[in-house]
Amino acid sequence: MSEAEEQRDGRQSLAHRVPDLAALELLLAVARLGSLGAAAREVGVTQPAASSRLRSMERQLGVALVDRSPRGSRLTDAGALVTDWARRVVEAAAAFDAGARALRDRRDSRLRVAASMTIAEYLLPGWLLALHAERPDTAVSLLAGNSAKVAELLLTGEADLGFVEGLNVPTGLDSTVIARDRLIVVTAPGHPWARRRRPLTAQELAGTPLILRERGSGTRQVLDAALGGLARPLIELSSTTAVKASAVSGAGPSVLSELAVGEELAMRRLVSIPVEGVSLRRDLRAVWPTGHRPTGPARELLSLTRG
Amino acid sequence: MSEAEEQRDGRQSLAHRVPDLAALELLLAVARLGSLGAAAREVGVTQPAASSRLRSMERQLGVALVDRSPRGSRLTDAGALVTDWARRVVEAAAAFDAGARALRDRRDSRLRVAASMTIAEYLLPGWLLALHAERPDTAVSLLAGNSAKVAELLLTGEADLGFVEGLNVPTGLDSTVIARDRLIVVTAPGHPWARRRRPLTAQELAGTPLILRERGSGTRQVLDAALGGLARPLIELSSTTAVKASAVSGAGPSVLSELAVGEELAMRRLVSIPVEGVSLRRDLRAVWPTGHRPTGPARELLSLTRG
DNA sequence: ATGAGGGCATAAGCTGGTCTTATGAGCGAG
DNA sequence: CTCGCTCATAAGACCAGCTTATGCCCTCAT
Numbered sequence: 138m139s140e141a142e143e144q145r146d147g148r149q150s151l152a153h154r155v156p157d158l159a160a161l162e163l164l165l166a167v168a169r170l171g172s173l174g175a176a177a178r179e180v181g182v183t184q185p186a187a188s189s190r191l192r193s194m195e196r197q198l199g200v201a202l203v204d205r206s207p208r209g210s211r212l213t214d215a216g217a218l219v220t221d222w223a224r225r226v227v228e229a230a231a232a233f234d235a236g237a238r239a240l241r242d243r244r245d246s247r248l249r250v251a252a253s254m255t256i257a258e259y260l261l262p263g264w265l266l267a268l269h270a271e272r273p274d275t276a277v278s279l280l281a282g283n284s285a286k287v288a289e290l291l292l293t294g295e296a297d298l299g300f301v302e303g304l305n306v307p308t309g310l311d312s313t314v315i316a317r318d319r320l321i322v323v324t325a326p327g328h329p330w331a332r333r334r335r336p337l338t339a340q341e342l343a344g345t346p347l348i349l350r351e352r353g354s355g356t357r358q359v360l361d362a363a364l365g366g367l368a369r370p371l372i373e374l375s376s377t378t379a380v381k382a383s384a385v386s387g388a389g390p391s392v393l394s395e396l397a398v399g400e401e402l403a404m405r406r407l408v409s410i411p412v413e414g415v416s417l418r419r420d421l422r423a424v425w426p427t428g429h430r431p432t433g434p435a436r437e438l439l440s441l442t443r444g
Numbered sequence: 445m446s447e448a449e450e451q452r453d454g455r456q457s458l459a460h461r462v463p464d465l466a467a468l469e470l471l472l473a474v475a476r477l478g479s480l481g482a483a484a485r486e487v488g489v490t491q492p493a494a495s496s497r498l499r500s501m502e503r504q505l506g507v508a509l510v511d512r513s514p515r516g517s518r519l520t521d522a523g524a525l526v527t528d529w530a531r532r533v534v535e536a537a538a539a540f541d542a543g544a545r546a547l548r549d550r551r552d553s554r555l556r557v558a559a560s561m562t563i564a565e566y567l568l569p570g571w572l573l574a575l576h577a578e579r580p581d582t583a584v585s586l587l588a589g590n591s592a593k594v595a596e597l598l599l600t601g602e603a604d605l606g607f608v609e610g611l612n613v614p615t616g617l618d619s620t621v622i623a624r625d626r627l628i629v630v631t632a633p634g635h636p637w638a639r640r641r642r643p644l645t646a647q648e649l650a651g652t653p654l655i656l657r658e659r660g661s662g663t664r665q666v667l668d669a670a671l672g673g674l675a676r677p678l679i680e681l682s683s684t685t686a687v688k689a690s691a692v693s694g695a696g697p698s699v700l701s702e703l704a705v706g707e708e709l710a711m712r713r714l715v716s717i718p719v720e721g722v723s724l725r726r727d728l729r730a731v732w733p734t735g736h737r738p739t740g741p742a743r744e745l746l747s748l749t750r751g
Numbered sequence: 752a753t754g755a756g757g758g759c760a761t762a763a764g765c766t767g768g769t770c771t772t773a774t775g776a777g778c779g780a781g
Numbered sequence: 782c783t784c785g786c787t788c789a790t791a792a793g794a795c796c797a798g799c800t801t802a803t804g805c806c807c808t809c810a811t
Binding site: 479480481491492495496499512513514515516517 | 786787788789790791
């Protein structure tokens with residue numbers, strides 16, 4: 138997106154076109170409580186501030202969001218839609234906060250969690266959010282690394298609870314399966330594979346260069362094992378995001394966790410290619426040093442991950 | 445969340461603990477470009493402003509995000525994690541913007557889209573984002589309603605392209621399948637059904653009161669048809685969000701689009717219950733008045749939805 | 752009928768954050 | 782050795798948003 142194009146659009150980055158988080162939270166409160174004043178009280182400002190904030194949000198969006206009446210305020214149709222989109226933004230922000238909070242409390246924490254990248258990115262923020270809702274006083278810290286790193290942190294006592302996504306549990310650790318993940322083959326919608334009628338065979342997959350995470354990543358391990366160590370890299374990238382971006386741009390097929398590509402599949406930026414004869418399921422496990430059954434906050438978090 | 449509890453946590457709503465969108469965008473730019481100054485230029489501020497913004501973000505989060513050096517800046521490990529979470533927030537904000545933009549351009553638009561609620565909520569913002577990337581000048585408007593409303597808007601010429609999720613295509617409209625959706629049975633993880641070994645039968649499902657959207661919604665139609673008009677409501681609610689919230693809180697089983705519950709399933713706030721003997725698949729279709737094949741921007745959008 | 756109370760809008764003044772410009776200091780390459 | 786890139790700091794301007802203080806409208810109960 139060039140500057141020239143920004144000029145032409147008359148826009149200056151999202152931040153100027155999307156209301157800030159405080160305003161979005163206010164909108165959600167109004168939707169829930171049905172009154173500007175009540176919403177103002179909930180978010181901790183005065184009623185005029187809320188009134189003005191809401192008004193400027195409507196001006197910014199160019200759409201009326203709430204019908205004000207002398208006995209309360211209700212969302213307009215457009216307001217209901219906007220509120221749903223706002224809720225997503227606020228949820229993402231809450232997940233951000235849960236993660237950041239855990240990161241911040243590194244030093245003086247009582248529950249120290251070590252997790253592999255995919256879990257830290259896609260699942261942990263949500264769990265931490267739930268944990269915080271139930272035990273608001275728990276200070277959590279978060280360290281991310283591959284399976285070996287997680288094992289090391291647990292065994293040296295630098296972490297209380299770990300989450301790994303590999304096939305085998307590192308020695309010295311006990312574990313329990315908390316969820317199952319599936320690796321799926323994805324391509325951009327224009328790729329020839331997207332038009333296949335029959336599932337891909339293991340041989341075809343093994344014979345095709347793929348966009349992959351680097352060796353040593355949990356994802357790569359599972360794939361190598363499933364194919365018998367044969368996965369051929371077309372490109373090797375060091376983050377899931379980079380792999381996704383390459384795949385979306387049509388650079389080639391990739392194999393990724395279904396956790397990571399939900400959004401892309403829904404929006405059809407990527408399509409999932411069925412495969413037969415290969416088991417790409419993998420267990421996501423919570424791990425802890427053998428014998429040291431999780432207790433206290435660790436046990437609490439563990440129970441949340443299993444529902 | 446009471447005020448007292450807010451006191452105790454020392455927090456004052458997300459907005460005070462999460463950096464604003466401008467800061468998050470700056471962080472993404474720094475991550476991508478590897479330089480504070482370059483990132484500053486990209487987001488359209490001076491370098492000192494970027495420096496200060498980043499510093500205050502680090503202070504706010506209590507974590508160092510980038511390693512500055514005389515020849516550039518790189519993310520720290522924590523920074524990489526934070527950047528991924530930030531990316532989610534920014535993506536949600538971009539989707540919000542795409543939707544809001546469409547809503548705003550209602551009057552003077554060139555492409556007027558009518559869509560059913562589920563599609564408008566979960567899919568359209570992403571498509572509009574993609575459309576905007578390819579054709580930045582296209583002004584799009586968005587109207588949401590049920591299938592009948594969409595048909596009416598198309599037939600009266602008030603909309604150019606529609607999206608519906610029902611079983612049958614309203615008369616007078618041509619259509620094409622753009623994606624498939626599946627309704628899934630979900631419960632809170634504590635529900636007895638979550639521990640079943642065998643799939644649910646159609647009879648069991650039909651015999652159990654469910655948390656549902658109101659009659660007339662696309663979701664409800666499909667379910668009623670699949671069960672032979674027998675779905676028994678436990679509660680009827682008017683928004684997908686409300687239904688999800690009830691299901692998560694354990695009020696009972698529900699049937700929802702898999703589009704709507706991806707996040708909840710991943711975080712195990714809900715679990716999916718297999719069902720046999722019922723086809724809960726449904727086609728998502730683009731529709732237009734018979735004979736009036738989509739052209740111009742409508743055609744463009746259509747092609748994006750199919751990849 | 753008439754006041755009490757809740758709901759929202761407007762006005763005026765203050766405060767604080769954030770931007771800009773200007774400048775300095777470290778490091779590497781020509 | 783000096784140019785060019787990086788980032789940091791300082792000082793001042795500016796603007797957005799808050800609070801307090803009102804006023805109007807509507808409803809409900811006395």
